[in-house]
Amino acid sequence: MKKNGIVGHGLQLDHIEMMLRNNKIPQTLLFSGIPGIGKRRIALRFMKALFCSGEAPPCLGCPSCLQIMNGTHPDVIELSPNARGTIPIGDTGEPGTVRWLIDRLAKRSISGRYGVIVNGVDHIAVQGQNALLKTIEEPSDGTVIVLVTSNKSLILPTILSRSTEIPFYQLSSEEVLTILKSHGIDVPHATAAAEMAGGSVELAVMLTEKENLDDIISLAEEICRFVRHGGFLNLEIDNIQKKIGIENVMSIMVNIFRSFLLGTLDGTAPDVIFADINIPDEKMIRRIIKIFLALRRGLTVNLNINQALKGMLYSMHDMDDTGLPDLTMAHIDTIG
Structure with a gap:
């Protein structure tokens, strides 16, 4: 064939x-x-x-x-x-x-x-x-x-x-980039888009649109800033959610923080687009990944994602490192 x-x-x-x-x-x-x-x-x-x-x-x-x-x-x-x-x-x-x-x-x-x-x-x-x-x-x-x-x-x-x-398994970042270029998509941030897409050309194409990429980076920046310095979370995700879908947002965030984790483990420098927003604490990165994985799984129970994400980030220092975080509404209502 x-x-x-x-x-x-x-x-x-x-x-x-x-x-x-x-x-x-x-x-x-x-x-x-x-x-x-x-x-x-x-x-x-x-x-x-x-x-x-x-x-x-x-x-x-x-x-x-x-x-x-x-x-x-x-x-x-x-x-x-x-x-x-x-x-x-x-x-x-x-x-x-x-x-x-x-x-x-x-x-x-x-x-x-x-x-x-x-x-x-x-x-x-x-x-x-x-x-x-x-x-x-x-x-x-x-x-x-x-x-x-x-x-x-x-x-x-x-x-x-x-x-x-x-x-069928996810494509490599190099394969995603090859497909983007074959379709005439060769924007300056195409490499970063391919990395964040986790092997999905569909996600990579969404991220080659600068406005979408900017919204995703802003979300990652705010989470990283909160982990490093504390304070309050705004987490304005409605705009990007409407444009690319909440499940795609969750998947992209998992991919971003996985890349941070790999960089922490093997000393690889993050993509220049994330140079100023990395998290040096391996345990915190793992917890953030688990939060987004749990939220993605919880989409089937009509969660208020914004509320749930805030609550889980506020309580992440007390999180159990075994398994995924608890997603029951009782848990979410008591945090944040």
């Missing part, structure tokens, strides 16, 4: 190529891994290989390959989250919904097979996943389904057990 235009994931691509070469393709594949690392791009390349009419598929130039690239192939169907961030169960007459997909797959295909990409299966509610399960269990002849997820824990165990998983 041609790898041109794809950076990283060599083992995963080799695995997919072997399945194609041996004609041993599972009916349902699960591509898992953090957001923004190329899982959907590889799923589309896989579909091109399945439907390609040229030599050494995917040739990337035959009518089928070009149709898939343009999203016009009649037998390659993709579901993605809507503007609300969900893939609804919907109805047979509502394109982009689970029941619409099931109805499409019940009809005769033009080419003799269907290829399906569910890009964000973890964005389907339980009812919708249960409806999709029957199609996964009993797909029509020749149908190949690729489920793409960044949060496997939100997928029904019954779907997981019927899928062949191919895990």
Whole structure:
């Protein structure tokens, strides 16, 4: 399978190529891994290989390959989250919904097979996943389904057990930087953006926008200043939260403080962009990382992130260093 235009994931691509070469393709594949690392791009390349009419598929130039690239192939169907961030169960007459997909797959295909990409299966509610399960269990002849997820824990165990998983891992900072430059993004702070993105091109692109980067640096600066000197916390995160999403903010902060920790352990100088805001105390850095990891996990219980973050930072000197900090509301209400 041609790898041109794809950076990283060599083992995963080799695995997919072997399945194609041996004609041993599972009916349902699960591509898992953090957001923004190329899982959907590889799923589309896989579909091109399945439907390609040229030599050494995917040739990337035959009518089928070009149709898939343009999203016009009649037998390659993709579901993605809507503007609300969900893939609804919907109805047979509502394109982009689970029941619409099931109805499409019940009809005769033009080419003799269907290829399906569910890009964000973890964005389907339980009812919708249960409806999709029957199609996964009993797909029509020749149908190949690729489920793409960044949060496997939100997928029904019954779907997981019927899928062949191919895990994708974060890209290196060098690989992220290569992708940014290949797309013409070569701003002065691109290297720092790649480092903070934790292997996600999606996050790196967000951070190449100077306003986003400035907001993130301001947040890190305030936390570092508080750890070194104490005082009061303002933590104005509403602006950056609205622009890139609170889960992305949490992930970026984890990556930033992990880089501080590595610098403390091996003596590596921080990126020039953080030269004045590092924390020399290894224990405090570890606690900050744990706070952001706990907050990211707590997003599913509708936490007031600003309040929770302040409370946990105010009490970090009393924090237990085993496991993640307590996130119950009783704990949060008693601190800060």
